[in-house]
Structure formats: C-alpha cells, structure tokens
Amino acid sequence: xxxxxxxxxxxxxxxxxxxxxxxxxxxxxxxxxxxxxxxxxxxxxxxxxxxxxxxxxxxxxx
Amino acid sequence: xxxxxxxxxxxxxxxxxxxxxxxxxxxxxxxxxxxxxxxxxxxxxxxxxxxxxxxxxxxxxxxxxxxxxxxxxxxxxxxxxxxxxxxxxxxxxxxxxxxxxxxxxxxxxxxxxxxxxxxxxxxxxxxxxxxxxxxxxxxxxxxxxxxxxxxxxxxxxxxxxxxxxxxxxxxxxxxxxxxxxxxxxxxxxxxxxxxxxxxxxxxxxxxxxxxxxxxxxxxxxxxxxxxxxxxxxxxxxxxxxxxxxxxxxxxxxxxxxxxxxxxxxxxxxxxxxxxxxxxxxxxxxxxxxxxxxxxxxxxxxxxxxxxxxxxxxxx
Numbered sequence: 001x002x003x004x005x006x007x008x009x010x011x012x013x014x015x016x017x018x019x020x021x022x023x024x025x026x027x028x029x030x031x032x033x034x035x036x037x038x039x040x041x042x043x044x045x046x047x048x049x050x051x052x053x054x055x056x057x058x059x060x061x062x
Numbered sequence: 063x064x065x066x067x068x069x070x071x072x073x074x075x076x077x078x079x080x081x082x083x084x085x086x087x088x089x090x091x092x093x094x095x096x097x098x099x100x101x102x103x104x105x106x107x108x109x110x111x112x113x114x115x116x117x118x119x120x121x122x123x124x125x126x127x128x129x130x131x132x133x134x135x136x137x138x139x140x141x142x143x144x145x146x147x148x149x150x151x152x153x154x155x156x157x158x159x160x161x162x163x164x165x166x167x168x169x170x171x172x173x174x175x176x177x178x179x180x181x182x183x184x185x186x187x188x189x190x191x192x193x194x195x196x197x198x199x200x201x202x203x204x205x206x207x208x209x210x211x212x213x214x215x216x217x218x219x220x221x222x223x224x225x226x227x228x229x230x231x232x233x234x235x236x237x238x239x240x241x242x243x244x245x246x247x248x249x250x251x252x253x254x255x256x257x258x259x260x261x262x263x264x265x266x267x268x269x270x271x272x273x274x275x276x277x278x279x280x281x282x283x284x285x286x287x288x289x290x291x292x293x294x295x296x297x298x299x300x301x302x303x304x305x306x307x308x309x310x311x312x313x314x315x316x317x318x319x320x321x322x323x324x325x326x327x328x329x330x331x332x333x334x335x336x337x338x339x340x341x342x343x344x345x346x347x348x349x350x351x352x353x354x355x356x357x358x359x360x361x362x363x364x365x366x367x368x369x370x371x372x373x374x375x376x377x
Contacts, residue, residue, distance in 0.1 A: 017369060024362035031359060032156030040152065041143045044355050051362040 016057035023050030111357075118351035125344040138351035148352075150327065151335045157242055158249070158317075158331060159310050163303055165250040170257030171299065175291075177258070178265040188262075195255040203319025206248045210234040210320075235321055241329050245317050249310065257302045264298030265291070297373065304367040311360055332356060 007015030027047025030039040065073075072080070083091065118138055122131035142148055177188055194202065209217045210233075218229040234244040268290065276286045314333040317323070323330035323338075336356065340349035 021366050021369065024366060028359055028363065032152050032159075034153045034156075037144070037146060037149060040149045044139065044143055044358065047362050048358050051358055051365060054362070054365045 011060055013057060013060040013062050016060055017054065020050050020054035020057055023047070023053060026050070114350045114353055117347050118354050120347045121345075122347040122350075123344050124340075124346040131347065134347065138348045139355070141348070142352055142355060147327070148332075148335065151330050151332050154242065154327070154329060155311065155313075155331045158245060158313065158329075159307060161243075161246045162249045162253070162310050163306050165246065166254045166257045166306055167299060167303060169250065170254045170302065171261045171295070173254065173258045174261035174265055177262060191258060192255045194252045197252070199252070199315040200319050202248065202252050203316045206244075206251075207235065207320055210244060212236075236325055238325055238328050241321055241325055245320055245329055248320060249313070249316060252316070253306060253309075257306065260298050260302040260305075261295060264295035267298075268294045297370070300370055301367075304363065304370060308360055308363055308367065311356070311363070 004015045004018070008019065023046055027043050027045075027050055030043035030046055033039055075083070086094075117131075119133060119135060120131040121134050121138075123129065173191060177184060177191070206217075209215050212218050212230045212233045215229075215234075217234065218232065221227065221232075222229040232240065234240045272290055272294075273286060276290060281289070312333055313331055314337065317329055317331055318334060321329040323334045327335075332352075333356075336349055336352050339345050339352060
C-alpha cells in the first residue's frame with residue numbers, strides 16, 4: 001500500500017494505471033448495477049475520468 | 063550473385079519511377095506508404111468520432127436536414143443518465159454480459175481441457191465444436207427462433223423430456239422471465255468455441271516438462287491443475303473474457319433476430335435501444351450522446367484489455 005501511494009506521488013506509471021483501471025471498472029459497474037439510479041447517473045463521468053487518466057498516465061515513466 | 067527480392071523489385075521498377083523515387087528521402091518514402099492508411103483512418107474513424115461528439119451537444123435530427131440544429135450543451139447526456147428506461151436497458155445488457163461470459167468461460171475451459179487430452183478423433187471433435195462460431199449471427203438467430211417454438215421447437219421437447227413438463231406450457235422467447243435467458247443460451251452456444259480455442263492455445267503452450275517435474279515431486283493431479291494449469295492458462299482466459307465482454311457489450315444482430323428486444327423491453331440491449339433512437343425516432347443528437355457514453359465505456363474496457371495483453375506478452 002505504501003509502495004502504491006509513493007508510486008502515485010512520484011508519478012510512476014504502474015500505480016497510476018492501476019488507479020485508472022479501478023476507476024474504469026468502477027464506472028462500468030456503476031453504469032450497469034441495479035441498486036441506485038444516482039450511481040448510474042454518475043457512472044459516465046467516473047468512466048470518462050478513468051479512461052482519460054489511462055491515456056495520460058500511459059505516457060508516464062515506469 | 064543471387065538476386066534478393068529487393069534487387070528483383072528494383073530491377074522491375076520502371077526507369078522513370080526509379081528516377082523519381084531515387085530523389086526522395088527515406089522519410090518521404092515512408093510517408094508515401096503510410097499516408098493512405100492514415101488518410102483512411104482519419105476519414106473513416108477519427109472524423110466520424112469528432113462529428114458524433116459535436117452532434118451529441120445538439121438537437122440535430124438526420125431526417126430534418128433543412129432545420130438548423132440547436133446547441134443544447136450537456137442536456138442530451140443529462141437526459142440519458144437520468145432516464146430509468148435506459149438504466150433498465152443497461153441492466154439487461156449487464157445480465158446478458160455477465161451470464162454469457164460466465165457460461166462461456168466455464169464450458170469453454172472444460173471443453174478445451176477435454177480436447178487437450180490425446181484421444182482418437184481429437185481433430186474431428188474440435189472441428190465439430192467450432193462449427194457454431196463460423197455461422198452468421200442472423201442465421202443462428204433465425205434457426206434458434208424455430209428451436210424455441212413452443213409447438214414444434216426441439217428445445218421445448220428436450221426440456222420437457224428431462225423435466226416432465228408439457229412442451230407447450232412455456233415459451234422461451236415470449237416470457238418476461240425466460241427471454242433474457244434464451245439469448246444467453248444462444249450466445250453461449252455460438253461463442254463458447256471461441257473461448258475454447260483461446261483456452262486450448264493456452265493449454266498447449268504449457269511445456270510437458272513442468273508436469274514431469276511435478277510428477278517427480280509427487281504432486282497430485284489436482285495440485286498440478288491448480289498450481290500449473292490454471293495459473294498458466296489464466297492470461298489466455300482473461301483475454302477471452304475481455305474479447306467476449308467487449309463484443310457482447312455491442313451485441314445487436316443475434317438478439318434482434320431472436321427477440322427484437324421483447325417481450326416489452328426485457329431483452330432490449332443498449333445497442334438495440336441506440337439503433338431505435340437513431341434510426342426509428344430520428345433523435346440523432348440524443349443518439350450521438352448515447353453512442354459516446356457506450357464508446358467511452360468500451361474504450362475504457364479496451365484500454366484494460368491492451369494493458370492485459372502487454373502483460374501476457376511480457377510473460
């Protein structure tokens with residue numbers, strides 16, 4: 001966990017890609033879950049942030 | 063001196079063309095080769111994407127070309143993301159996605175594991191199993207429609223044989239409870255061979271000496287399965303899941319042929335709903351916003367897929 005956080009602070013590609021992947025996964029879950037309409041409402045913005053983040057951080061150094 | 067393909071190509075080039083090319087730099091020649099591809103990519107992929115993004119902020123209707131579209135900002139997105147009917151379509155898509163992937167991975171891996179054992183007629187069985195994947199989704203949809211017929215369909219008779227129910231007492235495509243499962247069954251039937259082939263490639267890539275070393279260490283078959291087979295096939299399995307996930311998210315033809323989205327809207331997947339908005343209600347701006355939402359979702363999933371693919375390559 002500490003490695004993950006320090007990786008984020010040092011702008012390392014691995015942890016940031018992991019974070020973006022989690023956001024995309026969360027967004028897709030929110031889009032398709034049957035529990036709450038408000039989760040569905042905010043799903044697109046979460047997926048969009050995750051996807052844009054993924055494109056940007058894939059240019060970071062390892 | 064033997065002639066290489068390059069010298070043969072150089073000799074075959076007309077003198078006029080050769081003179082012109084000789085005057086060009088390597089970079090210019092590279093651009094000549096890559097240029098047409100880049101142009102096609104821009105014209106067919108990038109331009110329509112940018113145009114769709116622009117349309118998603120307007121109330122443009124493709125059947126009212128003489129009417130000037132109005133800029134509506136984020137209203138289309140707001141309406142889609144607060145519409146409970148579209149939310150239900152997303153849930154229908156999720157149901158379809160989850161269960162098709164679950165069954166396809168389970169059955170596909172089991173079939174691959176069995177086919178990987180050396181036995182007589184191994185290749186013939188592989189060909190027979192792979193057949194459904196080679197058919198057109200429209201054809202598959204049509205003949206499963208006949209199989210699901212409550213009066214004459216074979217499916218109802220098989221279920222009746224095992225359960226003792228009357229074959230005409232249930233209707234797979236007409237029932238609200240059974241229709242979502244009917245499309246899952248057909249997609250599983252059609253695409254399990256695909257998952258099986260990927261798993262088979264994974265299983266065949268495991269070197270025999272690993273199992274031999276495990277035998278020497280007196281590891282049981284079960285232990286070998288969980289500590290050698292599963293970890294080494296996992297990247298392939300993961301790829302199969304992502305391939306099928308992305309494909310099924312866009313599923314259209316098979317379901318349209320089978321149920322047309324009905325009964326009601328229980329099997330109306332997002333792609334079917336999107337087509338209705340765009341080409342039946344002609345709400346092009348609204349449908350563009352809908353398409354962008356689906357695009358971002360699929361693009362996000364594809365990004366994860368590329369990452370997973372790179373990891374597999376690194377192994």
